[in-house]
Every structure is written in structure tokens, then in C-alpha cells.
Amino acid sequence: MQTKITLNESDIPTQWYNIIPDLPEPPPPVLHPGTHQPVGPDDLAPLFPMALILQEVSQESYVDIPGEVLDVYKMWRPTPMFRAHRLEKALDTPARIYYKYEGVSPAGSHKPNTAVPQAFYNSQEGVKKLTTETGAGQWGSALALACALFGLECEVWQVAASFDLKPYRKIMMETWGATVHSSPSDLTSAGRAILEADPDSPGSLGIAISEAIEVAAQDPDIRYSLGSVLNHVLMHQTVIGEEALKQMALIDEQPDLLVGCTGGGSNFGGLSFPFLREKMAGNMDPTVRCVEPAACPSLTKGEYRYDFGDTAGMAPMVKMHTLGHDFVPEPIHAGGLRYHGMSPLVSHIYELGLVEAEAIHQVECFEAGVLFARTEGILPAPEPTHAIAAAIREANRCKESGEEKVILTALCGHGHFDLASYGAYLAGELVDYDYPDEAVAAAMERVPVVAD
């Protein structure tokens, strides 16, 4: 009875998959935040290296992975896929549940899949330092690691509330050589403006993005790096899905259902895009489902329209499912899913009807996470507990119907830095938040109207 489906080093994909050319319609263009006109490569050059800008707008179906990036991928890729025998037994379900586990990366999540090429291309173009924002610290950790491997400096603005409450992620970044600031900081005009208004500001991802962008834009040796949302980020993550396709083929399985959690969309896109390619080509026909937190339900409740990627409105405008760029989600423990918008590419694919979505409250997710830990051993991060909860819902439906569905999910990271959240759950202190319709309605009022 096989549990772990293992690939060899030679099975690591040598190309990333770009889903855009295969879609029936191209995604809408990115607009300049000031002029509302489509942006060109030059507009983005102060923030990103040209190689990544070209990937962002690429019409090629496949992009070669550089050898230097593959050499780093080998440190943890191919990642294992597991059959969840013990979880199935606990659920008494006829469904067969598989999970692709990205927590084996040194940073403990899928994030290094894109941090590594981003650091590589920047180093190739002579960039000396990358800036970025981080909330709980998963993305900052991944970029700190990638910068250490390519000899880049790394400067991270961490949301003040996390900086104070979760010191271990900060030390992890520092161990890899990064410099970490609490955001808002007095190092930027954006940060100083916030601090003047509120010296005790707990910060937000939006403010941290503004600080990281401001520092990068002012110095030609510095660029900015984003860990989700953008096309090239999702493309880098397709190594997950390409490996998963090979692993399913090895054991002669085809998924009936794919489920992935969605925050900015990179984990979901990484798993699902290669399967969507096969679905569009008629080679398989899985249902593909996004799972989002009920407290921040951009796909199931958000409006599909142009909005800013950041709170301050400095970043380009993208057409996406949004709750409003200055909407502040409730403090759910899945910090990686607390983003006001959804990746424009995932939003577009959702509009095309290629994927569906559901929203789940956090208590059900942690309940699923604890059951998963006690059966499968691995302690999942709060973000993928959303996907696990959705898989369990489906497995329970299979128990009712008797269907032997094959369910595949992405376990995008472990929860070693989220034990305070598990502690709160075990102590019965976790609460569910109602859908914040008034806050969202107010935030949507502040989104500028842009003609499509």
C-alpha cells in the first residue's frame, strides 16, 4: 500500500507553464495607477528586473527554468505526494485523498519556488538588494533564503503586529542574513506619515508594501519582490502541478477534484494550472476548486473590477475580484489569506468558468488541521487547513454517496510557526467572523471607477 509517491531529481520540471496562451480569452491589461492607461515594460522597470517583466506579459506557453534555479530547486524538489490513508480511514470515506507537500522546502512553504528565480534574475541584472513586505513571515523567509543563495542583500518590512508577536520568523530571516524592519518604520516617507498620525500603528500589509516599493524605486541597485498575485509568480509555482501530474500518472490515478487555498493565488495556481491545461486539452476533467477564508472571501463575495494591488494606491491597477484596496480583513490566523484581492489571473479563470470557489470559517479549518495532524502526522499551516477542510467536506459527501472520488490538494506549508494559533484553537478561544458586508461596501465605495 503506497503512501509516498516519490520522483527523482531528473523529474524536476525544466520549464514553467504559462497558462495565458491556452486560455479562450486573454486576461485584461494592467493599468497605470495615475493615468489608468495600460502599463508597458518601462513603467515597471524601476521595480522589477526586465526578465521578470517579460515573463509577466509572456505569450509563450513554456519558459525554460535556468540551470542555476534548477540547482537550487534540487535542495528540496521534487516534493513528495502522499496518499492520506490514515485520514481516509478516520473519515471512513471511499474517496482517495492525495496531497502534494511543499513544506519540505527550507522555508517550510511553497514560497521559495518563486523567491529563488526572482533572486536569480535580479542578481543576473546586477541588482544588489531586494526589498519586500511580509506579514506572518512566510514570504519574507523565502526571499531571505533565496537572497542568501544568490549573494543579494534582503530588506524586509514586517507588519508591526507580527514583528512584535512572532519574533521567531524574524530571527529565521536574520539567520539567512536579511535585515528586518517593523512596519510602519521611520525609514520611509510612507512609514513616517503613518507614524505621525498614529505612533502605535500596528501596521498592515498595504503599508509594508508601500515602504518596500518606496525604497526600491529610489535606488537603481534595489528592486522590489512580490510573493504572489502576479502572473510570473503563479507561473513559477507551476512546478508543483507539473510534478503532481507525473506523480498521479505514476500510480495511474486521475483527480476528480483539485482543491487549493487562495490568498494571493500562487499556491492554487501552481497546483492547478498544469491540470487545467490537461482539462482544456480534453485529457482529464477534474473539478477545480478555490477555498478562501469566510472572513476575506474575495472570489465568492468580491466584485470583479479594476482596483489597486496595495492599500495606498501606489501599485498598478489590475482587474481582479476585490473587497476594496483599503478593506482590512479580520485578524484570522491564516495571515497568508488576508489579502483584499485575488490574483488577476485566478480571477480571470474564475470568470471564464474554469474553476469554482467556496469560503470556509476558520474554526472548521483548524478542526480539520488537528484531525490531519493526528492522522497524517504533518501539522499544517493555517492557510492549507482551508484546503484540507474542503477536502474533508468532499470526502464526507463521498461517504454519503458512495463515490470513490480522487481528491488532490496542495499542502503548501507546515505550521511550525503557527502553534500559538493551534494553542488558541485547542483552548477554545478561536472565533469565526461574519462576512463583513458593511466594511466591504464602504471599501468598495473608495475604489475609483475605471472604464474597461
Next chain:
Amino acid sequence: MQTKITLNESDIPTQWYNIIPDLPEPPPPVLHPGTHQPVGPDDLAPLFPMALILQEVSQESYVDIPGEVLDVYKMWRPTPMFRAHRLEKALDTPARIYYKYEGVSPAGSHKPNTAVPQAFYNSQEGVKKLTTETGAGQWGSALALACALFGLECEVWQVAASFDLKPYRKIMMETWGATVHSSPSDLTSAGRAILEADPDSPGSLGIAISEAIEVAAQDPDIRYSLGSVLNHVLMHQTVIGEEALKQMALIDEQPDLLVGCTGGGSNFGGLSFPFLREKMAGNMDPTVRCVEPAACPSLTKGEYRYDFGDTAGMAPMVKMHTLGHDFVPEPIHAGGLRYHGMSPLVSHIYELGLVEAEAIHQVECFEAGVLFARTEGILPAPEPTHAIAAAIREANRCKESGEEKVILTALCGHGHFDLASYGAYLAGELVDYDYPDEAVAAAMERVPVVAD
């Protein structure tokens, strides 16, 4: 250029290796703590299931791994072996450095390799609950996981200082369903006696062992479980070395040097015993080196004589390298290496001249750990940084001599729960401790003299 040497599920060893029959002399017997006479299986029956007692004294070279245990091993085994290309480059050494990585287990260390069979055999014999002690929490986590998988209750006494300072390991154990007490506790007479004398006692591993043993000995449904030191524990860990032998063979390499950190000896024994078998058979001739903390140097400074396994003198007496059963090591950050004695089997093999030993101070170890993290990505636990530091010493000697030595080490766990220690190192707050000759001399005075 291969980085990760991967095995398939079918390569997981199906037998544990028992080195004892292959040794030129048998190890000395275990003695009853009161009578100083050799103990028999019945003496140990209140604490351990008969299957493990028989393994402890087995004269068979190989013991079959039960299918139920293999099914759990498949959750993370075979573990990867890595070539440390980036570390070698940073050191500019002609040496080739390999490491076998056990941090991929759900508990993050090699400990589940023995926790799982221990839980299995206990469940087979109808035991309902296991008790144990834990310091920083690596062993307690592993046993909590194993008990969850075999439907056993698990009760852990965690040293009070760790219980208060490192709450995340406790929550991890609780997430897997264990009950965790701060030790000394008022649940045992041993604990109450300590608390009466000192209500604010920070506890010790010795006290926690006494509490766990006391509870197990009083109830036929409860047994006690130990995470290192004993023969059967080291034997369970030989899956590490058996896999490493296969991985070295896959790439046509033979180690010139094996280095492993030694606390209770289970990680070192697990890696090295299969290689020592090949060495004794004349198939290879590696140097095999134990690395211990300079603050707790049982092999390099301790006396080889009979002593108690626990502080209170309730546990059987074993012949081992010891610093005295009530010697309290300085608070070094490698909590897993703060044991007053060395596994009797490793001690015996050291006396036979099959292995050598060196002691290293912790600042050098953390320096090695940070270099390792910044080159190899993985953030090591403080314990294996001792082995990494020793490997780096050897690689630097190779740089001087030009020798292309093949160095193999065991990276027995990640440091995700040790970031406070890395923070202290990065802040320059870590200190080295001198060899505590006076404290050891005083402790050795209190060891009863037993005729060999």
C-alpha cells in the same frame, strides 16, 4: 551535478540492525539499582513491553520491522541525503560533504524512528498509555505523534524551565493529543518532594524521568518510554545508516569520515552502526567520530564505569561514560546533548576503539549552523550543529592538505523551535562554558562503586 540522493519507498529497510553480535566483546550487563546484580526481563516488565525488553538483550543481528511500523515510516522515509555543494564552495574545500537529513519527519527530528515502534509494540501488548519525560520537547513531540497514530494516550513531563519558556513544543504535543505537565508536578510523590523543598524548582530531566517512571510503574495499563540511550532505541535508529549506505552506493561513494553528534547516542548510533558493520567486515574503512558539547563531554572527559541512568538513582545502573548521575550541565542551547552519561553501547564501542570523539564549544557550533543555513538552506537544530562544526573542521583540514575526503554527517533535525537560540547567537549573547571539572569531580564522588 546531483544534490539530493533519493530512494524509493521500496528502499526503506525492512530490518533493524543489531550491532551487538558483531562486536568483538559483548557489552557489560545492566545492573539492578538496589542489588547491583544483573537485571532480567522480569525486572524491566513494569516499565517496558516484553517485545522491547527482548530487543534490548537480543543476540540476533537483524530484527524484522513490523509492517505496521513500516507503514508509518513511509510517511517520511526514506529520508533524503544531500551533497553539500554550496557549503563546500563556501569553504573552498576539496572535501565532498554529504548529510543525511532526518528533519523531514513530522516531528522534525530522527526521534520518531524509535517512537513509532515503541508505541506499536506497547499497543500490541494492550498498553493504554505511555509516559515519558522531555526537555526542549523533541522526544515528547515524537512520542505524542506516535501515540496518536496507534491510539495510545500519551502523558509527558516537560522540564519546567522549558515548559514555561518554550510553549510551542507543548502546543505541538497537545495538537497530537498528548497531555503535558510541567515537571516537577504535584501528580507524583517524586514531584511533590521536590516542590516541597523548592516550590519554584525549574526542574531537570532527571526529575522528569522519575515522575514518568513513577506513574508508569504503578499501573499495569501504563508503560514508560525512553527516547535514547538504550540498545533497542539505537537499533531502531539504524534505518538511518542502512538508507545512507544505499544512498552512498547509488552514487559510488564511500565515506572516509562519519561524524554524528552524541547526547544519548541514538542519532550517532543510528547513522554509524551499519557503517561500522561494513568496517568490521572489511568492506570499507571510514573514521567514525562522535561530537559532543564541550560543556557536557561524557566521552572525552567522563569516566567509564557503572552509574545510574537518572538523577534520583531509581533507574537501572549501566556501564557507560559518565560525568556523574547528578551532574547538572550548563544551560547550553543544544538541550538534547545535556545528558550526564553516554549510551552504554556507544561507550562500549568507544572503549573497543571502533570510534573516536571530540568536544566542541557552542559558539563555534552556532557559527557553523548559520553558515550551513546560508549555504545549504536548512536551519539545523543546535544538536546537529555540533556535527556540522566537526565536518567543517575536517573540510578545512582537507583544504590545507588537499585531500578529497568524503565526509558524511547526520543532520538529525531542523531548528524551527530553536530560533530564540539563534537570536541569542546573532545578538552576540551566546557564551562558551569552561569544562566543569570541579562540578564533575564532585558528582563522581557520589557515584556508588560497583564491582565489574
